[in-house]
Amino acid sequence: MAANLLPLDTKLAEAVTFTIGHGNVRTIEFQFPPKITTDNRTGTWVDTEMPGDQPFSAWKTSGARKIALEWTYIIGASAKWDITRVRNQILTLRGYYTAPMETIDSAYIVMFKIWKLGGTDPMSCRLGNIDISHGKALYIPTVNGAPNVHQAHPVITNVKVGMQLWSKGNAYVEDDKGQLPKASIDGLIDAVPPDWQ
Numbered sequence: 001m002a003a004n005l006l007p008l009d010t011k012l013a014e015a016v017t018f019t020i021g022h023g024n025v026r027t028i029e030f031q032f033p034p035k036i037t038t039d040n041r042t043g044t045w046v047d048t049e050m051p052g053d054q055p056f057s058a059w060k061t062s063g064a065r066k067i068a069l070e071w072t073y074i075i076g077a078s079a080k081w082d083i084t085r086v087r088n089q090i091l092t093l094r095g096y097y098t099a100p101m102e103t104i105d106s107a108y109i110v111m112f113k114i115w116k117l118g119g120t121d122p123m124s125c126r127l128g129n130i131d132i133s134h135g136k137a138l139y140i141p142t143v144n145g146a147p148n149v150h151q152a153h154p155v156i157t158n159v160k161v162g163m164q165l166w167s168k169g170n171a172y173v174e175d176d177k178g179q180l181p182k183a184s185i186d187g188l189i190d191a192v193p194p195d196w197q
Contacts, residue, residue, distance in 0.1 A: 015114075020096055020110055022187030029085075029089060031081050035070045044061045044063070045058065064166070069114075069162075074156055075153060086157060087153070096110075096127055105185040109166065109185070110124070118195070118196060124187065127161055128162040131160040135157075137154065168189065
């Protein structure tokens with residue numbers, strides 16, 4: 001059983017889709033299967049006071065589905081995951097908030113699919129937060145048998161992101177008449193399908 005754990009973890013990790021941007025797509029790779037720590041939706045209710053009785057509550061709006069995702073990188077756990085590959089994932093994530101202004105809307109689209117916890121197709125999302133932490137132990141590569149301290153990197157890197165579903169249905173812009181038509185953002189679907197709920 002234990003001998004099959006690592007190949008299974010690899011297959012689970014490779015089965016997750018996480019891309020950033022539309023057109024200029026950047027892919028986040030996972031070394032181990034990520035964990036969904038929360039998967040929430042909220043609603044807004046309006047309470048009206050009723051004399052001598054409980055308040056009357058009327059549903060007003062619902063919020064987008066929000067997902068918190070966590071994963072880890074460990075340098076040296078396998079030959080395929082070296083400092084360069086791990087750093088590329090982190091730099092790509094950090095670059096999410098530095099999109100060029102002319103492509104800012106489409107550049108913020110994250111396409112996400114994780115096993116059977118979403119829809120048939122990848123879900124279009126936007127990131128609310130990216131939190132990265134590192135372990136204390138350092139991996140120090142060697143050059144000609146000598147430690148290269150200038151290339152040292154934490155062995156363990158932990159990543160946490162918060163994302164929420166994003167469609168043209170909840171991406172509005174105001175026009176010159178004060179109306180709020182749906183924003184035209186390449187890569188976003190018109191509305192969230194039922195299997196994304």
